[in-house]
Amino acid sequence: MTASVNQSPARRRLLLASDRSDHSSELVDILQKVGEVDVVPTSAIPETPPSELSGIVVDINLRSAEAVQRVRNKLRHKSYEAIPRLFVLADSLHHGSMQAWALGATDTIARPFDARGVMQRIRAAFPNPHDEDFSTRGKALNRGVEAAHAVMVKIFEKLPAGVPLTFNDVMQAENQILKAIKRTSLREWLAAVGRHHNHSYRHCLFVTGFAVAFAQHLGMRDEDQRRLTRAALVHDVGKAFIPVSILDKPGKLTEDETLEMRKHPRLGFEALVAQGSFPREMLDVVLHHHEFLDGSGYPDALAGDQISDIVRLMTIVDIHAALVERRAYRMAFTHAKAFEIMEQMGDKIDQQLLQVFRPVALGA
Known part of the structure; x- marks a missing residue:
């Protein structure tokens, strides 16, 4: 599925790669408050990042070897090296965090979400040069x-x-x-x-x-x-x-x-x-x-x-x-x-x- 917010191109452009569409709607709502969001399954992560992409958010089952390998294969391309990536953890347990960092996470957030805290984390993880300050x-x-x-x-x-x-x-x-x-x-x-x-x-x-x-x-x-x-x-x-x-x-x-x-x-x-x-x-x-x-x-x-x-x-x-x-x-x-x-x-x-x-x- 694709969810977009038709805002000024000055806003962040975020890619949410999610295999948990039934769980990601809350996250989409939060992300849309700070940027333009494209939502795709991990199998549909593009070979090269969309133009002016601020960052990628990954919401998968980090205990699934298949899901982890699929994301690894998609994000190992050189075109994604410089793109910040924020991973969603199902909890604060060490295993999920280890998998996220192994996949190149630059930051993590965990469920249950605190909307204000998540927005602060996103602003820090994906700076927008058009933000006022x-x-x-x-x-x-x-x-x-x-x-x-x-x-x-x-x-x-x-x-x-x-x-x-x-x-x-x-x-x-x-x-x-x-x-x-x-x-x-x-x-x-x-x-x-x-x-x-x-x-x-x-x-x-x-x-x-x-x-x-x-x-x-x-x-x-x-x-x-x-x-x-x-x-x-x-x-x-x-x-x-x-x-x-x-x-x-x-x-x-x-x-x-x-x-x-x-x-x-x-x-x-x-x-x-x-x-x-x-x-x-x-x-x-x-x-x-x-x-x-x-x-x-x-x-x-x-x-x-x-x-x-x-x-x-x-x-x-x-x-x-x-x-x-x-x-x-x-x-x-x-x-x-x-x-x-x-x-x-x-x-x-x-x-x-x-x-x-x-x-x-x-x-x-």
Whole structure:
């Protein structure tokens, strides 16, 4: 079937691929509020996307191997590579989410639908250059991502080559990053940096996004937001000195490789200390973001009150970011599942602080 809304061509043009026509009518109604919608069965997904297509929404039974394979075959063509794709989950269970991300999802929504929430997600997933505030928001987001990316280049490419990373390098990026997330949203930031091909860059930018959003959620004063932004950007600086073969290994690390990887906090700490310009709390985050409250972390096996507040916060956003990222050896966890895993970590992390983080984590 085809359902279209005869609106101005300036509106989003969306393709809803659905094998659940009896269940998709509610979704069509919601989608039509934000764009022009063409509805087709997955078998009829065109070989090439319609002109000016903003994005594709896929509503299938993700437990059906046949349906999953059919969508995979249709969307594997090069013409669909750059088209954002939003998948509908029957629930928030991990299996459906894994299948969606394996099919190249750039975002997911789950039944039962909250119409307002779905519309917000669609606007974020499928930006429309004709939206009134798109230009301002888009420019702010792009400037923030570019500024953060420039710091990543200095960390992972120039620093190992002997080009110093300075505190000023990091400070130059913070304004653009803070504005980007404040003027858009954490979800839009994650969507923008989540497509980055370089895993180490992507992880640092995810952590930065979560840290900034957490700071803004807590109502921290501007200077404290800046402190968290700086610390998040450089927290994994030591990975610049770990062999790429280990950083990007598609499978589980060997015992020796794990020991090598665990050197990165101290390597990063020593590199920044040598520069002489970084505040003590940033050095603390770089060295101790893998410490746990029960003393089981590394490299110094700190415990309890030995771990500062800023490190406790950074550890939470670092773990959550890692869980919701796609990895070569596993699919991304949903934000809800990632939060549940962290709750199960018990006294390893600050559970009171984790509960304060809940709205940020589950709202992303």
